Amino acid sequence: MRVVAFNGSPRKKGNTYHCIRIVLDVLAREGIETEFIQLGGSDIRPCRACYKCFEKKNGKCVQKDGFNLLMERMVAAEGIVIGSPTYFANVTPEVKALIDRAGLVAIANGHLLRRKVGAAVIAVRRAGGTHVYSSINYFFGINHMIVPGSSYWNLGVGLDPGDVLKDSEGVGTLRDLGENMAWVMEKLYG
Numbered sequence: 788m789r790v791v792a793f794n795g796s797p798r799k800k801g802n803t804y805h806c807i808r809i810v811l812d813v814l815a816r817e818g819i820e821t822e823f824i825q826l827g828g829s830d831i832r833p834c835r836a837c838y839k840c841f842e843k844k845n846g847k848c849v850q851k852d853g854f855n856l857l858m859e860r861m862v863a864a865e866g867i868v869i870g871s872p873t874y875f876a877n878v879t880p881e882v883k884a885l886i887d888r889a890g891l892v893a894i895a896n897g898h899l900l901r902r903k904v905g906a907a908v909i910a911v912r913r914a915g916g917t918h919v920y921s922s923i924n925y926f927f928g929i930n931h932m933i934v935p936g937s938s939y940w941n942l943g944v945g946l947d948p949g950d951v952l953k954d955s956e957g958v959g960t961l962r963d964l965g966e967n968m969a970w971v972m973e974k975l976y977g
Protein backbone atom coordinates (compact mmCIF):
# COMPACT_ATOMS: atom_id res chain seq x y z
CA MET A 788 0.00 0.00 0.00
CA ARG A 789 1.27 3.42 -0.87
CA VAL A 790 0.29 7.02 -0.19
CA VAL A 791 1.51 9.86 -2.38
CA ALA A 792 1.52 13.33 -0.83
CA PHE A 793 1.71 16.67 -2.62
CA ASN A 794 2.98 19.81 -0.91
CA GLY A 795 1.17 22.66 -2.63
CA SER A 796 3.14 25.38 -0.86
CA PRO A 797 6.03 27.10 -2.60
CA ARG A 798 7.73 27.11 0.84
CA LYS A 799 9.44 23.73 0.70
CA LYS A 800 9.90 23.41 4.45
CA GLY A 801 6.94 25.56 5.48
CA ASN A 802 3.90 24.74 7.57
CA THR A 803 2.14 22.64 4.95
CA TYR A 804 5.27 20.49 4.71
CA HIS A 805 5.26 19.95 8.47
CA CYS A 806 1.53 19.12 8.48
CA ILE A 807 2.00 16.56 5.70
CA ARG A 808 5.03 15.07 7.46
CA ILE A 809 3.00 14.43 10.61
CA VAL A 810 0.44 12.44 8.59
CA LEU A 811 3.10 10.56 6.57
CA ASP A 812 5.06 9.64 9.70
CA VAL A 813 1.98 7.98 11.20
CA LEU A 814 1.26 6.17 7.92
CA ALA A 815 4.86 4.93 7.73
CA ARG A 816 4.68 3.71 11.31
CA GLU A 817 1.56 1.76 10.32
CA GLY A 818 3.52 0.04 7.54
CA ILE A 819 2.30 2.11 4.58
CA GLU A 820 4.82 3.22 1.97
CA THR A 821 4.89 6.99 1.52
CA GLU A 822 6.01 9.26 -1.30
CA PHE A 823 6.39 13.04 -1.02
CA ILE A 824 6.16 15.34 -4.04
CA GLN A 825 6.97 19.06 -3.93
CA LEU A 826 4.28 20.67 -6.10
CA GLY A 827 4.36 24.29 -4.96
CA GLY A 828 6.81 26.39 -6.94
CA SER A 829 6.70 24.00 -9.92
CA ASP A 830 5.72 25.09 -13.42
CA ILE A 831 2.50 23.05 -13.49
CA ARG A 832 0.08 24.78 -15.82
CA PRO A 833 -3.68 25.20 -15.41
CA CYS A 834 -6.24 23.09 -17.28
CA ARG A 835 -6.89 24.70 -20.65
CA ALA A 836 -10.25 22.98 -21.19
CA CYS A 837 -9.25 21.44 -24.53
CA TYR A 838 -10.99 18.18 -23.55
CA LYS A 839 -8.31 16.24 -25.44
CA CYS A 840 -8.21 13.84 -22.47
CA PHE A 841 -11.78 12.84 -23.35
CA GLU A 842 -10.83 12.33 -27.01
CA LYS A 843 -7.62 10.40 -26.47
CA LYS A 844 -8.61 8.43 -23.37
CA ASN A 845 -5.00 7.44 -22.68
CA GLY A 846 -4.87 8.48 -19.03
CA LYS A 847 -2.85 11.56 -19.90
CA CYS A 848 -3.09 15.30 -20.37
CA VAL A 849 -1.74 16.63 -23.69
CA GLN A 850 0.13 19.50 -22.06
CA LYS A 851 3.87 18.92 -21.75
CA ASP A 852 4.88 20.13 -18.31
CA GLY A 853 5.45 17.09 -16.13
CA PHE A 854 1.86 16.76 -14.95
CA ASN A 855 1.55 13.25 -16.38
CA LEU A 856 4.24 12.02 -14.01
CA LEU A 857 2.20 13.36 -11.09
CA MET A 858 -0.91 11.68 -12.48
CA GLU A 859 0.97 8.40 -12.75
CA ARG A 860 2.00 8.63 -9.10
CA MET A 861 -1.63 9.23 -8.10
CA VAL A 862 -2.89 6.31 -10.14
CA ALA A 863 -0.19 4.02 -8.71
CA ALA A 864 -1.06 4.88 -5.08
CA GLU A 865 -3.95 3.67 -2.93
CA GLY A 866 -3.96 6.90 -0.93
CA ILE A 867 -3.51 10.57 -1.87
CA VAL A 868 -2.68 13.47 0.46
CA ILE A 869 -3.03 16.97 -0.95
CA GLY A 870 -1.59 19.72 1.23
CA SER A 871 -2.11 23.42 0.66
CA PRO A 872 -1.50 26.59 2.60
CA THR A 873 -4.44 28.99 2.76
CA TYR A 874 -4.08 31.73 0.16
CA PHE A 875 -6.89 34.26 0.45
CA ALA A 876 -9.12 31.48 1.76
CA ASN A 877 -8.31 29.16 -1.12
CA VAL A 878 -5.78 26.63 -2.44
CA THR A 879 -2.56 27.72 -4.12
CA PRO A 880 -2.56 27.95 -7.95
CA GLU A 881 -0.41 24.84 -8.17
CA VAL A 882 -2.93 22.80 -6.17
CA LYS A 883 -5.79 24.15 -8.27
CA ALA A 884 -3.95 23.15 -11.45
CA LEU A 885 -3.33 19.66 -10.06
CA ILE A 886 -6.92 19.03 -9.02
CA ASP A 887 -8.44 20.44 -12.21
CA ARG A 888 -6.23 18.43 -14.51
CA ALA A 889 -6.12 15.21 -12.47
CA GLY A 890 -9.88 15.40 -11.98
CA LEU A 891 -10.61 15.81 -15.67
CA VAL A 892 -8.14 13.13 -16.80
CA ALA A 893 -9.44 10.71 -14.15
CA ILE A 894 -13.07 11.23 -15.15
CA ALA A 895 -12.27 11.11 -18.89
CA ASN A 896 -10.71 7.70 -18.39
CA GLY A 897 -13.40 5.92 -16.38
CA HIS A 898 -12.64 7.32 -12.90
CA LEU A 899 -8.98 6.46 -12.43
CA LEU A 900 -9.00 7.58 -8.78
CA ARG A 901 -12.01 5.48 -7.79
CA ARG A 902 -11.93 4.21 -4.19
CA LYS A 903 -8.51 5.61 -3.41
CA VAL A 904 -8.35 7.15 0.05
CA GLY A 905 -7.95 10.94 0.04
CA ALA A 906 -6.92 13.42 2.71
CA ALA A 907 -6.65 17.20 2.56
CA VAL A 908 -4.07 18.87 4.80
CA ILE A 909 -4.15 22.62 5.33
CA ALA A 910 -1.87 25.25 6.85
CA VAL A 911 -3.56 28.49 7.87
CA ARG A 912 -2.51 31.57 9.80
CA ARG A 913 -5.94 32.66 10.97
CA ALA A 914 -9.03 32.09 8.78
CA GLY A 915 -10.17 30.58 5.51
CA GLY A 916 -8.63 27.14 6.05
CA THR A 917 -11.95 25.30 6.10
CA HIS A 918 -12.66 26.63 2.61
CA VAL A 919 -9.35 25.22 1.39
CA TYR A 920 -10.25 21.93 3.09
CA SER A 921 -13.59 21.95 1.26
CA SER A 922 -12.03 22.75 -2.12
CA ILE A 923 -9.75 19.72 -1.91
CA ASN A 924 -12.53 17.49 -0.57
CA TYR A 925 -14.78 18.47 -3.48
CA PHE A 926 -12.09 16.97 -5.71
CA PHE A 927 -12.06 13.72 -3.72
CA GLY A 928 -15.86 13.61 -3.64
CA ILE A 929 -16.41 13.82 -7.38
CA ASN A 930 -13.76 11.18 -8.03
CA HIS A 931 -15.36 8.30 -6.11
CA MET A 932 -12.72 8.61 -3.41
CA ILE A 933 -13.01 7.61 0.24
CA VAL A 934 -12.28 10.34 2.80
CA PRO A 935 -11.38 9.51 6.42
CA GLY A 936 -12.22 11.97 9.16
CA SER A 937 -10.22 13.12 12.15
CA SER A 938 -10.81 14.77 15.54
CA TYR A 939 -11.14 18.19 13.86
CA TRP A 940 -10.86 19.45 10.28
CA ASN A 941 -7.31 18.82 9.05
CA LEU A 942 -5.76 22.21 9.80
CA GLY A 943 -2.47 23.31 11.30
CA VAL A 944 -2.36 26.93 12.52
CA GLY A 945 0.76 29.02 12.00
CA LEU A 946 2.35 31.88 10.05
CA ASP A 947 6.09 31.32 9.84
CA PRO A 948 7.63 27.98 8.78
CA GLY A 949 7.45 25.52 11.66
CA ASP A 950 4.84 27.48 13.64
CA VAL A 951 2.28 24.70 13.14
CA LEU A 952 4.40 22.42 15.31
CA LYS A 953 3.43 24.66 18.25
CA ASP A 954 -0.28 24.13 17.48
CA SER A 955 -0.74 21.07 19.66
CA GLU A 956 -4.40 20.59 18.74
CA GLY A 957 -3.51 20.76 15.03
CA VAL A 958 -0.69 18.26 15.49
CA GLY A 959 -3.11 15.92 17.28
CA THR A 960 -5.70 16.32 14.51
CA LEU A 961 -3.12 15.42 11.86
CA ARG A 962 -1.91 12.39 13.83
CA ASP A 963 -5.50 11.20 14.21
CA LEU A 964 -5.99 11.73 10.47
CA GLY A 965 -2.94 9.55 9.75
CA GLU A 966 -4.28 6.81 12.01
CA ASN A 967 -7.74 6.90 10.43
CA MET A 968 -6.29 6.95 6.94
CA ALA A 969 -4.13 3.91 7.75
CA TRP A 970 -7.15 2.15 9.29
CA VAL A 971 -9.34 2.72 6.23
CA MET A 972 -6.56 1.68 3.86
CA GLU A 973 -5.98 -1.52 5.79
CA LYS A 974 -9.70 -2.33 5.53
CA LEU A 975 -9.79 -1.59 1.81
CA TYR A 976 -6.40 -2.78 0.64
CA GLY A 977 -4.71 -4.75 3.43
Ligand SMILES: Cc1cc2nc3c(=O)[nH]c(=O)nc-3n(C[C@H](O)[C@H](O)[C@H](O)COP(=O)(O)O)c2cc1C
Binds near residue numbers: 947
Ligand atom coordinates in the same frame (compact mmCIF):
# COMPACT_ATOMS: atom_id res chain seq x y z
C1 LIG B 1 -0.60 35.00 -0.78
C2 LIG B 1 -0.92 34.57 0.62
C3 LIG B 1 -2.24 34.58 1.04
C4 LIG B 1 -2.56 34.19 2.34
N1 LIG B 1 -3.89 34.16 2.71
C5 LIG B 1 -4.22 33.74 3.94
C6 LIG B 1 -5.59 33.65 4.34
O1 LIG B 1 -6.52 33.91 3.58
N2 LIG B 1 -5.86 33.25 5.60
C7 LIG B 1 -4.87 32.93 6.48
O2 LIG B 1 -5.19 32.57 7.62
N3 LIG B 1 -3.57 32.96 6.13
C8 LIG B 1 -3.22 33.34 4.88
N4 LIG B 1 -1.89 33.35 4.50
C9 LIG B 1 -0.88 32.82 5.44
C10 LIG B 1 -0.52 31.34 5.15
O3 LIG B 1 -1.65 30.56 4.90
C11 LIG B 1 0.22 30.74 6.36
O4 LIG B 1 1.39 31.49 6.62
C12 LIG B 1 0.58 29.29 6.15
O5 LIG B 1 1.09 28.76 7.34
C13 LIG B 1 1.62 29.14 5.05
O6 LIG B 1 1.93 27.78 4.86
P1 LIG B 1 3.33 27.34 4.21
O7 LIG B 1 4.39 27.69 5.22
O8 LIG B 1 3.23 25.89 3.97
O9 LIG B 1 3.46 28.12 2.95
C14 LIG B 1 -1.54 33.77 3.22
C15 LIG B 1 -0.20 33.77 2.79
C16 LIG B 1 0.11 34.17 1.51
C17 LIG B 1 1.55 34.13 1.07
